[in-house]
Amino acid sequence: MTSNQKNLYEAFANHISEYVQANLDKEIVIDDLSNRVGVSKYHLNRLFQATTGFQLGEFIQRRRLQHAYSLLASGESSVIDASLAAGYESHSAFSRAFFKAFGCKPNEVKLGTECEWKTPNTLKNVSRRDLELQPDIVDLPARTCFGLYGRGFRDNSFKSLGESLFAELGQRFQRINYTDYFSSAVGVALESPWQGDQTASRFFAGVLRADLPANLGLDEYFWAEGKWARFRYKGSYSLMWQTISRIYAGWVIPEAISLKDDAIVQVYLNNPKNTPESELLTEIYFPLL
Structure with missing residues (x-):
């Protein structure tokens, strides 16, 4: 992979990350995201997963849960408000997703418990030329x-x-x-x-x-x-x-x-x-x- 090609897909992943981060409180529409990064919406998720290791929906969920964690850790948000900010209308669904991501409950963070965020690096280091895949x-x-x-x-x-x-x-x-x-x-x-x-x-x-x-x-x-x-x-x-x-x-x-x-x-x-x-x-x- 040349440095220009590598930078192209780093920029692709970073643009998506920036867009998701700026729109955590809104519905993220695939057409808008596709137009923003200049990638076909049909191939968008598979390219994003190949670049980062995340399915796009999973990545968006993770970013929203991180945002909820920050709100709780600041002491300025209730668990219900953090749940809504992360896009969850069900408190139980939010608690399950939060525990899966952090290994602790939302109210524990509210009380000051520090939890570890479980996530790999944003960019995978496996996108190299596969000599068997020459069409x-x-x-x-x-x-x-x-x-x-x-x-x-x-x-x-x-x-x-x-x-x-x-x-x-x-x-x-x-x-x-x-x-x-x-x-x-x-x-x-x-x-x-x-x-x-x-x-x-x-x-x-x-x-x-x-x-x-x-x-x-x-x-x-x-x-x-x-x-x-x-x-x-x-x-x-x-x-x-x-x-x-x-x-x-x-x-x-x-x-x-x-x-x-x-x-x-x-x-x-x-x-x-x-x-x-x-x-x-x-x-x-x-x-x-």
């Missing part, structure tokens, strides 16, 4: 995928949701005797699941095939034309998030890559019904500016 850069035409949308993210994966959506697709494709659909299957996480309610996060499961009859009742996903970085992943779908995280930390950040505000697309190259998990192949496409 093919490809120019792709615009394409329309046909499939189904669903909601639900759990255990760091859309695996369960994807399985149910593809099972439903399989039943519909039986009507037209289309059994080899996994030769062109795609999966797309429409939002970053770490930026809101994970159970509401949307996922698209479909195929790269245009000649499908309208009576199948399929939804459409538009895969935009442009330049894409294509990575090859081998292994279980449930562990793919680890490779995606590595791409952010070991390629996007060290190479100072500018990403378009568009979803990552996964193309599945073999059928999980007759392929061992360790042999599953997936192409992962990152959208480039």
